[in-house]
Amino acid sequence: MKQLNVxxxxxxxxxxxxxxxxxxxxxxxxxxxxxxxxxLLEIALEYYSRINASSELKAYRKQYSNKEIALYCTxxxxxxxxxxxKYVKRQRKYLYTYEEYIKDFYPHHTAEQNEALxxxxxxx
Numbered sequence: 001m002k003q004l005n006v007x008x009x010x011x012x013x014x015x016x017x018x019x020x021x022x023x024x025x026x027x028x029x030x031x032x033x034x035x036x037x038x039x040l041l042e043i044a045l046e047y048y049s050r051i052n053a054s055s056e057l058k059a060y061r062k063q064y065s066n067k068e069i070a071l072y073c074t075x076x077x078x079x080x081x082x083x084x085x086k087y088v089k090r091q092r093k094y095l096y097t098y099e100e101y102i103k104d105f106y107p108h109h110t111a112e113q114n115e116a117l118x119x120x121x122x123x124x
Contacts, residue, residue, distance in 0.1 A: 020070040021045055026078070040084070044070075044077035050120045057116055076101055076121070 026041045027033050048070055051057050061069070079101050086092040102114045102121075109117075 019045060019048055020067045021048055021074060025074045036081075036085075036088075040077045040081060043080070043084075044073040047076060047121060048073040050123055051117070054116075054120050057120060060113065060116070072105055075105055079104075 021041070021044050023041060026037045026044075051069055051073070052061065064072075080098065083092065083098070099114050099118050102109070102117050106114070106117075
C-alpha cells in the first residue's frame, strides 16, 4: 500500500499507491514535516483504507468519489489534532471518533450514516 522512496538529495518521500491523500495536505514547508504531522497523515491513510474495506460503507463509497473520501479523512485527522495531542500527552485515556466532526463535514447525513463512519473511525 505505501512505499518509501529516498530521493537523490536524501529527502524521504512517500508514494501512496491507491490513495488520493496527499502529503502536502498535512505539511507544505520543510519545517512542518514533523513526526506529529506525519502521524496525522498516517491516521488519515488508515481511516481511508478502513472506509474502503468496510462492507457497511458500500453505499457511502458509491455516493462519494475517492478524492472526496480522501478529503473527508484528511479533514477528520487534522480536526482531531487537539484531541490526539491530549491522548499522546496522556491527558485522555482513550481515542475515539467524534461524531461532531462527521456531522460538521456531512451535515446532510443521517444519524445511521454518521454512526457507520464513526464505527470505522473507532477501529482506526
